[in-house]
Amino acid sequence: MKKRIFIILLILFFGAAFLILSLELLSRKCPHIARKERPDCGYLIKKYTTGRSDSLRNENFMPSPEPNDFELDDVVRKRIIEVEEKDMGSLNGIACGSYGFVSVELPYFAKKYVKDHEAFHLIGYDNEKTVNYKAGSRHPIGLIQTIFYSVFSNFKGRKMTEYPCIIGNLWNTFKIYF
Ligand SMILES: [Zn+2]
Secondary structure (H helix, E strand, O other), X not given: OHXXXXXXXXXXXXXXXXXXXXXXXXXXXXXXXXXXOOXXXXXXXXXXXXXXXXXXXXXXOOOOOOOOHHHHHHHXXXXXXXXXXXXXXXXXXXXXXXXXXXXXXXXXXXXXXXXXXXXXXXXXXXXXXXXXXXXXXXXXXXHHHHHHHHHHHHHOOOOHHHHHHHHHHHXXXXXXXX
16 A cells, blocks of 8 residues: 555656746746737827826835735836837737736726736836735735736647747746745
8 A cells, every 4th residue: 555655646746847947948948938928018008098087197016015905006006007008019918117007808806906916016016926926915816817818828829849948938927926
Protein backbone atom coordinates (compact mmCIF):
# COMPACT_ATOMS: atom_id res chain seq x y z
CA MET A 1 0.00 0.00 0.00
CA LYS A 2 2.72 2.46 0.99
CA LYS A 3 4.63 1.62 -2.13
CA ARG A 4 1.63 2.49 -4.31
CA ILE A 5 1.32 5.95 -2.72
CA PHE A 6 5.02 6.51 -3.29
CA ILE A 7 4.71 5.64 -6.97
CA ILE A 8 1.70 7.95 -7.39
CA LEU A 9 3.58 10.83 -5.75
CA LEU A 10 6.58 10.17 -7.97
CA ILE A 11 4.40 10.26 -11.09
CA LEU A 12 2.74 13.50 -9.93
CA PHE A 13 6.11 15.07 -9.23
CA PHE A 14 7.59 14.21 -12.61
CA GLY A 15 4.32 15.13 -14.31
CA ALA A 16 4.39 18.60 -12.73
CA ALA A 17 8.09 19.06 -13.49
CA PHE A 18 7.53 18.04 -17.12
CA LEU A 19 4.55 20.41 -17.43
CA ILE A 20 6.43 23.41 -15.98
CA LEU A 21 9.47 22.67 -18.15
CA SER A 22 7.35 22.53 -21.32
CA LEU A 23 5.57 25.75 -20.35
CA GLU A 24 8.94 27.45 -19.82
CA LEU A 25 10.17 26.25 -23.22
CA LEU A 26 6.96 27.36 -24.94
CA SER A 27 7.09 30.80 -23.34
CA ARG A 28 10.68 31.30 -24.50
CA LYS A 29 10.29 29.91 -27.99
CA CYS A 30 7.71 32.35 -29.29
CA PRO A 31 7.73 35.73 -27.60
CA HIS A 32 6.53 37.39 -30.84
CA ILE A 33 3.02 36.01 -30.74
CA ALA A 34 0.06 37.26 -28.73
CA ARG A 35 2.16 39.92 -27.09
CA LYS A 36 0.10 42.10 -24.82
CA GLU A 37 -0.53 45.27 -26.73
CA ARG A 38 -0.56 48.17 -24.30
CA PRO A 39 -3.23 50.78 -24.84
CA ASP A 40 -2.01 54.35 -25.20
CA CYS A 41 -2.68 56.30 -21.98
CA GLY A 42 -2.47 59.69 -23.70
CA TYR A 43 -5.09 58.64 -26.21
CA LEU A 44 -7.40 57.20 -23.54
CA ILE A 45 -7.16 60.29 -21.33
CA LYS A 46 -7.80 62.59 -24.26
CA LYS A 47 -10.72 60.58 -25.62
CA TYR A 48 -12.50 59.82 -22.37
CA THR A 49 -11.77 62.66 -19.97
CA THR A 50 -11.74 65.84 -22.04
CA GLY A 51 -14.93 67.80 -22.02
CA ARG A 52 -16.42 66.00 -19.04
CA SER A 53 -18.96 68.25 -17.46
CA ASP A 54 -18.25 67.06 -13.92
CA SER A 55 -15.46 68.39 -11.74
CA LEU A 56 -13.35 65.23 -12.04
CA ARG A 57 -10.45 66.74 -13.89
CA ASN A 58 -9.92 69.65 -11.56
CA GLU A 59 -10.52 67.90 -8.30
CA ASN A 60 -7.29 67.18 -6.45
CA PHE A 61 -6.59 63.51 -6.34
CA MET A 62 -5.25 62.70 -2.90
CA PRO A 63 -6.49 59.26 -1.98
CA SER A 64 -5.75 57.58 1.30
CA PRO A 65 -3.13 54.83 0.98
CA GLU A 66 -5.20 52.53 3.19
CA PRO A 67 -8.73 53.26 2.03
CA ASN A 68 -11.80 51.77 3.64
CA ASP A 69 -14.47 50.22 1.40
CA PHE A 70 -16.32 53.49 1.08
CA GLU A 71 -13.23 55.46 0.04
CA LEU A 72 -12.22 52.85 -2.51
CA ASP A 73 -15.73 52.86 -4.00
CA ASP A 74 -15.35 56.62 -4.30
CA VAL A 75 -12.07 56.28 -6.24
CA VAL A 76 -13.75 53.73 -8.53
CA ARG A 77 -16.76 55.97 -9.11
CA LYS A 78 -14.77 59.12 -9.78
CA ARG A 79 -11.62 57.84 -11.43
CA ILE A 80 -12.34 54.61 -13.25
CA ILE A 81 -13.85 54.95 -16.69
CA GLU A 82 -15.42 52.22 -18.84
CA VAL A 83 -14.09 52.34 -22.40
CA GLU A 84 -14.68 50.54 -25.68
CA GLU A 85 -12.97 47.16 -25.86
CA LYS A 86 -11.01 48.13 -28.99
CA ASP A 87 -9.35 50.99 -27.08
CA MET A 88 -7.96 48.58 -24.47
CA GLY A 89 -5.64 46.62 -26.79
CA SER A 90 -5.58 43.18 -25.27
CA LEU A 91 -5.74 44.31 -21.64
CA ASN A 92 -8.77 44.25 -19.36
CA GLY A 93 -7.83 47.45 -17.62
CA ILE A 94 -5.04 49.99 -17.24
CA ALA A 95 -4.08 52.70 -14.76
CA CYS A 96 -2.94 55.99 -16.33
CA GLY A 97 -1.88 58.72 -13.92
CA SER A 98 -4.95 59.59 -11.91
CA TYR A 99 -7.40 57.69 -14.13
CA GLY A 100 -8.07 54.03 -14.65
CA PHE A 101 -9.73 52.57 -17.74
CA VAL A 102 -11.50 49.23 -18.01
CA SER A 103 -13.12 47.48 -20.94
CA VAL A 104 -16.88 47.90 -21.01
CA GLU A 105 -17.17 44.34 -22.39
CA LEU A 106 -15.92 42.62 -19.23
CA PRO A 107 -18.44 40.28 -17.58
CA TYR A 108 -20.23 41.57 -14.47
CA PHE A 109 -18.06 40.29 -11.60
CA ALA A 110 -14.81 40.58 -13.57
CA LYS A 111 -15.53 44.24 -14.24
CA LYS A 112 -15.97 44.93 -10.52
CA TYR A 113 -12.69 43.18 -9.79
CA VAL A 114 -10.74 44.94 -12.58
CA LYS A 115 -12.10 48.33 -11.50
CA ASP A 116 -10.89 47.72 -7.95
CA HIS A 117 -7.56 46.43 -9.28
CA GLU A 118 -6.93 49.64 -11.24
CA ALA A 119 -8.20 51.78 -8.33
CA PHE A 120 -5.53 50.23 -6.08
CA HIS A 121 -2.91 51.12 -8.70
CA LEU A 122 -4.22 54.69 -8.73
CA ILE A 123 -3.81 55.08 -5.00
CA GLY A 124 -0.20 54.00 -5.26
CA TYR A 125 0.13 50.21 -5.19
CA ASP A 126 2.54 49.02 -7.92
CA ASN A 127 3.01 45.40 -6.97
CA GLU A 128 0.67 43.16 -9.00
CA LYS A 129 0.51 40.48 -6.33
CA THR A 130 -0.51 42.97 -3.64
CA VAL A 131 -3.10 44.56 -5.91
CA ASN A 132 -4.53 41.17 -6.84
CA TYR A 133 -4.76 40.17 -3.21
CA LYS A 134 -6.46 43.41 -2.17
CA ALA A 135 -8.91 43.55 -5.07
CA GLY A 136 -9.42 39.78 -4.93
CA SER A 137 -10.41 39.86 -1.27
CA ARG A 138 -13.12 42.38 -2.13
CA HIS A 139 -14.29 40.50 -5.23
CA PRO A 140 -13.13 36.86 -5.12
CA ILE A 141 -15.67 35.77 -7.75
CA GLY A 142 -14.56 38.65 -9.94
CA LEU A 143 -10.94 37.52 -9.70
CA ILE A 144 -11.87 34.00 -10.84
CA GLN A 145 -14.14 35.31 -13.61
CA THR A 146 -11.32 37.61 -14.79
CA ILE A 147 -8.88 34.71 -15.03
CA PHE A 148 -11.31 32.58 -17.06
CA TYR A 149 -12.31 35.50 -19.26
CA SER A 150 -8.66 36.41 -19.96
CA VAL A 151 -7.71 32.85 -20.85
CA PHE A 152 -10.75 32.55 -23.13
CA SER A 153 -10.13 35.87 -24.88
CA ASN A 154 -6.49 34.95 -25.52
CA PHE A 155 -7.63 31.97 -27.59
CA LYS A 156 -10.53 33.73 -29.30
CA GLY A 157 -10.00 34.13 -33.04
CA ARG A 158 -6.59 32.41 -32.99
CA LYS A 159 -5.43 29.57 -35.21
CA MET A 160 -4.86 26.12 -33.66
CA THR A 161 -1.19 26.34 -34.67
CA GLU A 162 -0.83 29.42 -32.46
CA TYR A 163 -2.20 27.66 -29.37
CA PRO A 164 1.16 26.42 -28.03
CA CYS A 165 2.56 29.96 -28.08
CA ILE A 166 -0.58 31.34 -26.45
CA ILE A 167 -0.24 28.78 -23.66
CA GLY A 168 3.41 29.85 -23.24
CA ASN A 169 2.35 33.49 -22.99
CA LEU A 170 -0.38 32.70 -20.47
CA TRP A 171 2.27 30.98 -18.40
CA ASN A 172 4.38 34.18 -18.45
CA THR A 173 1.36 36.24 -17.41
CA PHE A 174 0.53 33.74 -14.67
CA LYS A 175 4.05 34.13 -13.26
CA ILE A 176 3.69 37.91 -13.07
CA TYR A 177 0.41 37.76 -11.19
CA PHE A 178 0.84 34.85 -8.78
ZN1 LIG B 1 -2.30 45.64 -12.36
